[in-house]
Amino acid sequence: MKSLWLVLLSAGLLWAQSVFDLSSLSKPNSTLPFSQVHHDHTGTLDLLGALEAEYQPLSRHNLGYLDHPVWIRFTLHNPSNETQRFILHSPRANTNYLDLYLIRTDQSIEHYAIGLLQPKEAKPLMHNYPAAGLILEADERLTLYARIVNFGPTEAHFILSTPTQFSLATLVESVLWGLMGGLLLGLIIYNTMIFFQLRIWIFLPYVVVGAGFLIFYYTLNGFIFILLPWLSPTPWMLLTVMMPPLILIGMVAFAMLFFQTREIAPRYHRVLQGFLLFLTGVFLLTLGADRWPEWLIALSPAVSLMMLVVVFLTLPVALIGMRHHIPGSGYYLIGQAILALSLCVTLMATVGLLTLGELFRAVAPFGVLLDLVLLSLAMGLRIRRIKEEREMDRRLLLLQSRFAAIGQTVGNITHQWKVPVVRLGTLLTEMEAHLEHKSPQEAKEAIYELLPSLHSSLSYIHQVTEDFQGFYTNDHARAPFCPIEHIIEIENLLSGKIASGMATIRISTSHESIRITNFANAFGHVMIILIDNALDIFKERQTENGTIHIDLTLTEEWLTVTVEDNGGGIRLEPIGAIFDPFVSQKLSRTSGMGLAIAMMMTKERLHGTLEAANTAKGARFTLRIPSLPQTLKAI
Numbered sequence: 001m002k003s004l005w006l007v008l009l010s011a012g013l014l015w016a017q018s019v020f021d022l023s024s025l026s027k028p029n030s031t032l033p034f035s036q037v038h039h040d041h042t043g044t045l046d047l048l049g050a051l052e053a054e055y056q057p058l059s060r061h062n063l064g065y066l067d068h069p070v071w072i073r074f075t076l077h078n079p080s081n082e083t084q085r086f087i088l089h090s091p092r093a094n095t096n097y098l099d100l101y102l103i104r105t106d107q108s109i110e111h112y113a114i115g116l117l118q119p120k121e122a123k124p125l126m127h128n129y130p131a132a133g134l135i136l137e138a139d140e141r142l143t144l145y146a147r148i149v150n151f152g153p154t155e156a157h158f159i160l161s162t163p164t165q166f167s168l169a170t171l172v173e174s175v176l177w178g179l180m181g182g183l184l185l186g187l188i189i190y191n192t193m194i195f196f197q198l199r200i201w202i203f204l205p206y207v208v209v210g211a212g213f214l215i216f217y218y219t220l221n222g223f224i225f226i227l228l229p230w231l232s233p234t235p236w237m238l239l240t241v242m243m244p245p246l247i248l249i250g251m252v253a254f255a256m257l258f259f260q261t262r263e264i265a266p267r268y269h270r271v272l273q274g275f276l277l278f279l280t281g282v283f284l285l286t287l288g289a290d291r292w293p294e295w296l297i298a299l300s301p302a303v304s305l306m307m308l309v310v311v312f313l314t315l316p317v318a319l320i321g322m323r324h325h326i327p328g329s330g331y332y333l334i335g336q337a338i339l340a341l342s343l344c345v346t347l348m349a350t351v352g353l354l355t356l357g358e359l360f361r362a363v364a365p366f367g368v369l370l371d372l373v374l375l376s377l378a379m380g381l382r383i384r385r386i387k388e389e390r391e392m393d394r395r396l397l398l399l400q401s402r403f404a405a406i407g408q409t410v411g412n413i414t415h416q417w418k419v420p421v422v423r424l425g426t427l428l429t430e431m432e433a434h435l436e437h438k439s440p441q442e443a444k445e446a447i448y449e450l451l452p453s454l455h456s457s458l459s460y461i462h463q464v465t466e467d468f469q470g471f472y473t474n475d476h477a478r479a480p481f482c483p484i485e486h487i488i489e490i491e492n493l494l495s496g497k498i499a500s501g502m503a504t505i506r507i508s509t510s511h512e513s514i515r516i517t518n519f520a521n522a523f524g525h526v527m528i529i530l531i532d533n534a535l536d537i538f539k540e541r542q543t544e545n546g547t548i549h550i551d552l553t554l555t556e557e558w559l560t561v562t563v564e565d566n567g568g569g570i571r572l573e574p575i576g577a578i579f580d581p582f583v584s585q586k587l588s589r590t591s592g593m594g595l596a597i598a599m600m601m602t603k604e605r606l607h608g609t610l611e612a613a614n615t616a617k618g619a620r621f622t623l624r625i626p627s628l629p630q631t632l633k634a635i
Helices: 002-014 047-052 163-198 203-220 223-227 233-259 266-286 293-298 300-323 329-350 358-437 440-471 483-493 495-500 520-541 575-579 594-604 629-634
Strands: 036-039 062-065 070-078 084-089 097-104 109-113 131-136 140-149 153-155 159-161 479-481 504-509 516-518 547-554 558-565 609-614 619-626
Touching: 047 140, 070 131, 084 163, 131 140, 159 163, 163 203, 163 358, 203 223, 203 233, 203 358, 233 266, 233 300, 233 358, 266 300, 300 329, 329 358, 358 440, 479 483, 479 520, 483 495, 483 504, 483 520, 483 547, 495 520, 516 520, 516 619, 520 547, 520 558, 520 594, 520 619, 575 594, 575 609, 594 609
Parallel strands: 504 547
Antiparallel strands: 036 070, 062 153, 070 140, 084 131, 084 159, 097 109, 097 140, 479 516, 547 558, 558 619, 609 619
């Protein structure tokens, strides 16, 4: 047996027409020109069989997707008089199984299992690429046999470098990937925070796309297994398989939400919807990747092609968006064009048309990063437009609030004027009777007796007008005031409406005298809306013994006012919708602006909160406002 090994070893050492001379290793070099390949179609060859097999020159670095193992062999020569150390590594980080057999001239054999799915304890060098250290003695020749099994494309050549060159390349690559990953992570965190703050759904698919690309490229290039060495590589490899369809779903959803395709391009929207359903089905299929990983990984070229199709499918949407003057459409178009170019490079490298090297590992992630940066800029323009629209809506709401306040004022004045106007009418009728049926002297005396009553009624009408005018005048500065006195004034202003509805207002407080510093008229405006709204509910629902209970509680910095009624409660779901503009639970025709105005004035003028809830008998509104200027500054 030993003689057979000697013969085979001699044959293995003499096969090569050229030998990799390590004296010329001034920079990392590929073993491609010095390598030969044998395809093990049966998958049964061991090292002894590989020594006897016939080899062909290796003409290309990427052999594509294979369903069988391949054997690679080449010879290295150290012509120097000193022992030399070298690093040999595969340029494909996620090679699944890679066995290295080093056959030396002294007939010794060394074996290293450095593939991704092989035991970690068998790896001589922990790195994101399958790598092993080589030691060649002076004038020693070393023949290397490599058995490669990969579910993805099979990279058949190796990169040979000195330890210094390898360390420097590793350092540079780690820094570049760290910066790129940090930027990606920063964009993801920033847009996630904006999503939770603004609740604009367009940010969610953006975060999905960014996180998907980050996980995909960090796993694809082996960094996950270095950062988290204690984890099994199998789930991460399967996660890499699931990322592309999830990324595609996010890209299509982002385009649909960003450009609002349902409104600007209904037909194209249906096309995108159908493609989105297809991608969802593909993603659900990948959830079973642990059952058929080889088959799914073999489909990765189709996934790359599908990603390219998605990019080109969304480009017309950007053109439609530009035609409709949607902000950010230009940034989106440039970003997608850059992404399409980087994906073309990726696809060409995957199928072997480009050499797998720094170009492949840098162009695709860099294209993704540029695309996400441009998409973030596009969303920034979109947010600015949304803010402008919201500011316009706020101004419109303020304008409508003025009209609503005018209508509310007229209605309340009408209630207050009913009694004096009727009284004036009665006095005028009485004066006419005196003038017709009495002598001039008697009529004159009677009219003089009625004049005080006329003046009293007119004075009351004038006072009511001035009182309401004071409540709807803007405050120019915060000033101390008594909330209880303000509420009593409101009760007097609405006395006519309260009396007609046979309602009762009860005021309770934990302090006999409460004074706070805030905008008095804004507080009064909010309170008159809450009380008036309860009175309208009493009238509409014909509530017997309608009661409004107002409770005031003062702490060191806050005033809490609860307005609770027994009118049957809020019948809207969710209850918070009662504060939305143009939303009303009243059956009568109303603007639906009252409580929306109250909420707006509470937040923007009083810097407080207004909440609504149902009780056993009715509704409760809780107003909480700062009582001191220092509190307002702290908000």
